[in-house]
Every structure is written in structure tokens, then in C-alpha cells.
Amino acid sequence: VTNDPDAIAITNEKLISYLSKDAVESYVGSSLNGFLEFCQNMINEGHQFIVLKPLDLYQGIGVEKLDLNSDLEMVFKERTKQFGGAIVVQPYLKAVESGEVRSVYFKGKHLGSILKTPKKGEFISNIAHGASYQSYQLTKDEEELCRKDAELLDGEGLPWVAFDLLGGKIQEMNITCPGLLVEVSKANGKNLAYDLIDLLD
Numbered sequence: 001v002t003n004d005p006d007a008i009a010i011t012n013e014k015l016i017s018y019l020s021k022d023a024v025e026s027y028v029g030s031s032l033n034g035f036l037e038f039c040q041n042m043i044n045e046g047h048q049f050i051v052l053k054p055l056d057l058y059q060g061i062g063v064e065k066l067d068l069n070s071d072l073e074m075v076f077k078e079r080t081k082q083f084g085g086a087i088v089v090q091p092y093l094k095a096v097e098s099g100e101v102r103s104v105y106f107k108g109k110h111l112g113s114i115l116k117t118p119k120k121g122e123f124i125s126n127i128a129h130g131a132s133y134q135s136y137q138l139t140k141d142e143e144e145l146c147r148k149d150a151e152l153l154d155g156e157g158l159p160w161v162a163f164d165l166l167g168g169k170i171q172e173m174n175i176t177c178p179g180l181l182v183e184v185s186k187a188n189g190k191n192l193a194y195d196l197i198d199l200l201d
């Protein structure tokens, strides 16, 4: 156990990503009016699709892409009922089709990164959902963004974090059980568990 259980208990992996100075534009809530207003903004910005997701699930479970021309009210009512309240709504970021970055940090230090590419015709880039992966070199901006947030989380008792980035923005901060150390190690040809252990007090 490296992350402080108290810090995990008060931290939601979806909500904490809004700490990032460059988080994905979102609606989080259960108000139908708030949701419809957000959808109208999305349409005005030229988006055709949105993504709905539960606040507290994982591995792509319950994540849904929705056409802004569909019966938004009906779907929103169903999902808030199904997930017991507030859900997350975001524009569909097309960048996902060429891959989502998983970047793993310990105590503010970068251990390694991969690019997870969804199966053809799909947008869920969780490896548990069949996405492929390869080693990935963070851009300078991505590296700086992640390092700052990793240092911030380290200060909150959360040294081990795994960021998911889409189009250069952090869309999820995994802190409860940050996965894929094995895959990031494999892709980078190095057992990163040793690097992590070296950094332990």
C-alpha cells in the first residue's frame, strides 16, 4: 500500500482530474437542465457527439458515445437512474481514435508511458477492452502537465498515480489502484516495479 487510504477515500478519480489546469470541458451532475444546456453549448461549438460516463466505474464500463441529434433527455434520465445520480458528460474527443496516453508516476517522477489504441471502429481504449499498446514518448507539454499534477497529488498522500491523456489533456487520474505497470514495463523494455521500489522510503 503506497497511497494513503484516507486520501483515496476522499478522492474520486474522475473528479480529481478537474484539478488539472487543462482538464477536458465537462458537465458533471444530475440536473436535466444543466445537461441540456451543456449539450447546446457542445452543438454551438460544432461537436456532433458527446461521451457519457459513470462517476465511479472503471475499465470503460458504462462509457457511452452519444449523437447530439439523439433523444438526449431520455438517455440522460435513464443513465442518472442507472448510475444512481450524477454522471460525467464530455465532448467526444476524436483524438482517442489514434490512441490515449497512459503515463505512470511515482512521487512526482515519471516511470513510463504508453499509447493505448482502441480496436478499429471503437473508442474505448482500455486494454481490458482489447486496445493494443506501444511505448510512447510524452511531448514537452504533456510531461510538464503530468509532472505538476503528480507532485500535487504526491503532496496529498497519493504518490502512485497513472494519468490518462486525450489530445494533450488529462482526462482521468487513476489513484486507487493505478494499473498497467506491467504493460508500461513491457512496452518500455524495463521492469518499472524496480524503479518504483527504489523510490520507496
Ligand SMILES: Nc1ncnc2c1ncn2[C@@H]1O[C@H](COP(=O)(O)OP(=O)(O)O)[C@@H](O)[C@H]1O
Binding pocket: 024, 051, 053, 057, 058, 059, 060, 061, 063, 090, 091, 092, 093, 094, 096, 100, 118, 123, 124, 125, 126, 164, 166, 171, 172
Ligand atoms: N471525452 C472522451 N472522448 C473520447 N473518448 C473518451 C472520452 N472519455 C473517455 N473516452 C474513452 O473511454 C475510455 C474509458 O473512459 P475513462 O474516463 O478512462 O473511464 P474508465 O475509468 O472506465 O477507464 C477511455 O479510455 C477512452 O478510450
Ligand SMILES: [Mg+2]
Binding pocket: 059, 060, 164, 172
Ligand atoms: Mg480510464
